[in-house]
Amino acid sequence: MRVLRRTLGTLLVLGLLGGCLSCAAARGDDAGPGDRRAEAPAPYEQLLPAPASVRAAGPGYPLGPGTVIRTGPVGDDEVRRVGELLAEQLRGPTGLPLPVVEGLEGTAGAGILLRIDARAEGVGEEGYRLESAPRGVTLTARTPAGLFHAGQTLRQLLPPAGAGTVPGGQITDAPRFAYRGAMLDIARHFFPVEQVKRYVDQLARYKVNTLHLHLTDDQGWRIAVDSWPRLAEYGGGSEVGGGPGGHWTKDQYRDLVAYAAARYVDVVPEIDMPGHVNAALASYAELNCDGKAPERYTGIKVGFSSLCVGKDRTYEFIDDVLGELAALTPGRYLHIGGDEAHSTPAADYAAFMDRAQAVVGKYGKTVVAWHQLAAARPAPGAVLQYWGHDKTAAAEKAAVAAAAKAGHPLILSPADRLYLDMKYDATTKPGLAWAGYVPVRRAYDWDPGTYLAGSGVPASAVLGVEAPLWTETIATRPDLEFMAFPRILGLAELGWNPAPPDWSGYSRRLAAQAPRLDAESITYYRAPDVPWP
Numbered sequence: 001m002r003v004l005r006r007t008l009g010t011l012l013v014l015g016l017l018g019g020c021l022s023c024a025a026a027r028g029d030d031a032g033p034g035d036r037r038a039e040a041p042a043p044y045e046q047l048l049p050a051p052a053s054v055r056a057a058g059p060g061y062p063l064g065p066g067t068v069i070r071t072g073p074v075g076d077d078e079v080r081r082v083g084e085l086l087a088e089q090l091r092g093p094t095g096l097p098l099p100v101v102e103g104l105e106g107t108a109g110a111g112i113l114l115r116i117d118a119r120a121e122g123v124g125e126e127g128y129r130l131e132s133a134p135r136g137v138t139l140t141a142r143t144p145a146g147l148f149h150a151g152q153t154l155r156q157l158l159p160p161a162g163a164g165t166v167p168g169g170q171i172t173d174a175p176r177f178a179y180r181g182a183m184l185d186i187a188r189h190f191f192p193v194e195q196v197k198r199y200v201d202q203l204a205r206y207k208v209n210t211l212h213l214h215l216t217d218d219q220g221w222r223i224a225v226d227s228w229p230r231l232a233e234y235g236g237g238s239e240v241g242g243g244p245g246g247h248w249t250k251d252q253y254r255d256l257v258a259y260a261a262a263r264y265v266d267v268v269p270e271i272d273m274p275g276h277v278n279a280a281l282a283s284y285a286e287l288n289c290d291g292k293a294p295e296r297y298t299g300i301k302v303g304f305s306s307l308c309v310g311k312d313r314t315y316e317f318i319d320d321v322l323g324e325l326a327a328l329t330p331g332r333y334l335h336i337g338g339d340e341a342h343s344t345p346a347a348d349y350a351a352f353m354d355r356a357q358a359v360v361g362k363y364g365k366t367v368v369a370w371h372q373l374a375a376a377r378p379a380p381g382a383v384l385q386y387w388g389h390d391k392t393a394a395a396e397k398a399a400v401a402a403a404a405k406a407g408h409p410l411i412l413s414p415a416d417r418l419y420l421d422m423k424y425d426a427t428t429k430p431g432l433a434w435a436g437y438v439p440v441r442r443a444y445d446w447d448p449g450t451y452l453a454g455s456g457v458p459a460s461a462v463l464g465v466e467a468p469l470w471t472e473t474i475a476t477r478p479d480l481e482f483m484a485f486p487r488i489l490g491l492a493e494l495g496w497n498p499a500p501p502d503w504s505g506y507s508r509r510l511a512a513q514a515p516r517l518d519a520e521s522i523t524y525y526r527a528p529d530v531p532w533p
Contacts, residue, residue, distance in 0.1 A: 043157045043167050046512035048489055049207060049496035050505075051153065051173040053122070060132045060168035063094055063158070067111035074102045076116070078144045083114050085262065086151040093155075093519070094163045112154070113138045114147050126209070126264075127174025130154065132166040145264040149173075149207050160519040177448070179411055179464025180495030181210035181268070182488060184480075187217035187279075188300070189239050189471040190246040191480070193256050199480070200256075202522065204263035206492035211260055212268040212335060212466060218278035218297045218305055220245045223253060223269070227320040228284065235279035238296040240472055253328055261330070268368060269325055272337030273318065274344050274352045278305040286313055300472040303342030309352045319359050326363035333383070334360045339370035350376035357382060368411070374399040383409045383463060386452070389416035389435045397455040404452075404461035412448050413466045418491060420469040420483050424525055430479045432472065440510075440527040443467075444490030445501050467491040478523040485517060485524035486510055507531065 044054050071083035080102060087098040101110075117140050123129060128141040128150035139150035153171060158164040182203050184196060200211060215222045221235035224247060236247030248256075257267045277287075278297045285293040289308040297305075307314050326334060336356050341349050353369070357379035360367045367373075367382040374384055375396075386400055404410055415422070415435035422438040423431040449459035467488055474480055489510060494501070511531045517524050526532050 044169060044171075046509050047153060047156050048506075048509045048513055049493040050499065050509065051171045052127075052498060053172045054169065055171075056167065056169040058168040059134050060166045061111075061134060061137050062165040063090075063096060063111070063163040065096060067096055067098060069098055069100045070110055070113045071100060071102050072113070072115045076102075079114055079116060079147060081262070082144050082147045082151065085148070086112075086114075086154070089151070089155060090158070093161055094158065096163055111136055114150075115140050116142065116144070116147070118142050122172045122174065124174040126178075126207075127172075128153070129173075130171040132157075132168050132170075134168070137166050145209075148204075148264050152205050152207060155205070156516070160515045175207065175496045176498040177462065177464035177495045179210055179466070180208050180492065181212055181411065181464065181466035182208055182484075182491065183212035183214060183270075183413070183466055183468035185214040185217070185469060185471045186222050187214055187220045187239075187272075187471075189243070189475040190220060190222060190236075191471075191477075192246070193248060193252045195477055195480075196256055197259050198477075199484075200260045200263060200265055202481075202485075202520075203488070203492075204260075204265050206489055207496050208488070208492050209264055210266050210268060210464075210466065212270060212468070214270050214272065214468075214470075216271050216279060217276045218302070219299075220247075221279040221283065222247045223325070224249050225321050225324050226250075227324065228317065230283040231280060231321075233283075235283035235296070238279070238298055239475075240298055240300055241475070242298045243475070250324075250328060257329060266331040266333075267329060268331060268333045268335050269329055270335035270337055270368075271321055271325065272339070273356060274307040274309060274349065275303060275305055275339070275341035276337060277307050280307070280317075281305060284317075287311075287317060302340045306341060306343040307352070309344065309348040315355055315359075318356055319362075322356075322359050323363055326360075326365050329365075332366050333368045334363070334365040335368040335385075336360060337370060338373045338376075339387070341372070346375070353377070354379075371396075371400050371403075371410075374403040374408075378403055378406075378408050381408075383411060385411040385413055385466065387413045387415050387419070387468070389414055394455070397452065401452065401456035404457045408461070409463035410452075410457065410461050411463055411466050412451060413468055414446075414451065417443055417446055418465065418467040418487075420467050420487055421471070421474065424527070428525075430473045431483055432470075438487070439529075440487055440490065440525070441503055441507070441529060443487040444493065444506055445503050446494075447500060448494055465491055465495045481523040482525055485522055486513070486527065486530070487525075489513065 069083045069087050071080045083100045087100050120142050126145050128146040130150050131138045141147045157166050220239050221231040224232040232247035237245045239245040260267050281288050282293050282296045353376045357367045371384045371386040421431050423433045425437050448465050507530045514532050
């Protein structure tokens with residue numbers, strides 16, 4: 001099946017998408033009358049991520065005042081909820097009422113039908129089939145998540161503004177990787193829940209299904225913990241540069257988790273340990289080996305802090321924090337960091353991670369940690385998140401490969417490909433460049449399945465991909481979006497579509513997203529090698 005889907009994806013990108021999207025075009029808002037602009041591609045040719053299989057056929061379905069959204073059999077509450085959300089997403093751009101109706105009676109010409117078929121072929125757990133003809137559009141999936149993804153594709157088949165017509169044809173689609181993630185660091189600079197909800201909507205539109213939240217670091221603690229209240233009250237009152245910081249209450253966190261779940265985005269919370277803990281150490285003197293609390297920290301250095309590995313109180317702290325967080329988080333994963341613990345001796349690090357991983361298991365969750373855990377003793381089933389880059393030492397890669405061969409899935413987040421806080425080029429104002437510049441093409445133009453093959457990592461070990469956005473230099477919504485977009489769309493493509501990277505086709509489909517990004521007032525970087533309209 002993987003080979004078949006890859007073949008279909010390759011045919012799509014190299015064949016179907018190679019037509020109008022191969023037109024040469026110049027970019028620039030001030031282009032003169034002699035300049036050539038990117039031609040608007042046909043709707044099926046501008047989808048991002050590209051579907052695994054498309055068959056265009058005949059006239060399509062025009063949305064109009066009589067269009068309704070039907071959600072299959074009466075009583076399927078989750079499908080009804082997917083239909084309501086789709087209607088909400090379509091009403092603004094189309095200007096249509098789009099009532100949501102349960103039941104299958106009178107579906108001929110009724111508009112948009114959402115249906116579950118547990119035996120649907122070629123779609124897996126998150127995929128779908130979309131069929132459009134003059135009498136209506138049918139979205140079919142095995143699961144409500146698949147129906148939601150079908151709805152996001154439907155949105156791209158319609159114009160950014162106006163009712164429009166869904167082109168005739170059929171899409172059969174399913175993702176390459178189960179894990180397609182983005183990470184947001186709210187520890188270095190604090191962001192309120194409403195801003196993160198906006199990011200969730202942006203991610204879900206492109207079928208990104210995981211939001212990893214970096215909740216704690218040296219500069220701030222961002223989640224309330226009832227058993228250790230000063231973590232948020234005091235440790236949350238700082239951030240890089242000396243700003244006021246902030247934290248989320250438990251109810252705010254629950255609200256965000258529910259909001260993301262309604263869009264089939266799982267939240268993975270991270271409490272980084274045993275390093276990156278100055279905010280915790282400043283909040284409670286008893287967590288320090290010498291019993292003295294340090295000052296709060298507002299710089300950007302790393303590697304100087306460590307929990308006291310030899311204290312029993314340290315593990316009571318970990319049990320309390322992870323226990324409360326596990327109770328708030330319905331997803332399967334808890335991330336325990338583990339990177340840049342330079343102040344923790346190797347033997348202490350391994351002993352500490354043994355006990356921290358046991359706490360995660362105690363609360364019924366699966367461990368996720370940065371790939372430095374490979375040098376210790378990853379617990380059975382633990383997932384490693386690889387953030388190395390081209391200059392990462394061979395021995396470090398070999399440890400990751402050994403863990404992968406031992407059965408530990410990998411999430412790939414190479415810093416010189418997917419770190420969204422890396423500058424695009426020397427002119428980028430926010431961001432850092434310690435892993436090098438990451439232009440839009442570099443963020444997209446690589447294959448996760450073969451990325452670590454030279455180090456001995458089999459493609460089967462890759463659980464998925466994730467694009468982290470660290471916020472040492474990012475404090476505002478415009479800067480957050482500018483650094484994420486359009487590179488996060490490359491992540492979406494790599495995580496979903498099985499075809500090998502094809503910059504020529506991808507860059508033109510990326511350019512076709514510009515009117516949609518503009519319509520949603522998303523700040524984004526207009527990369528000079530993308531033929532923007």
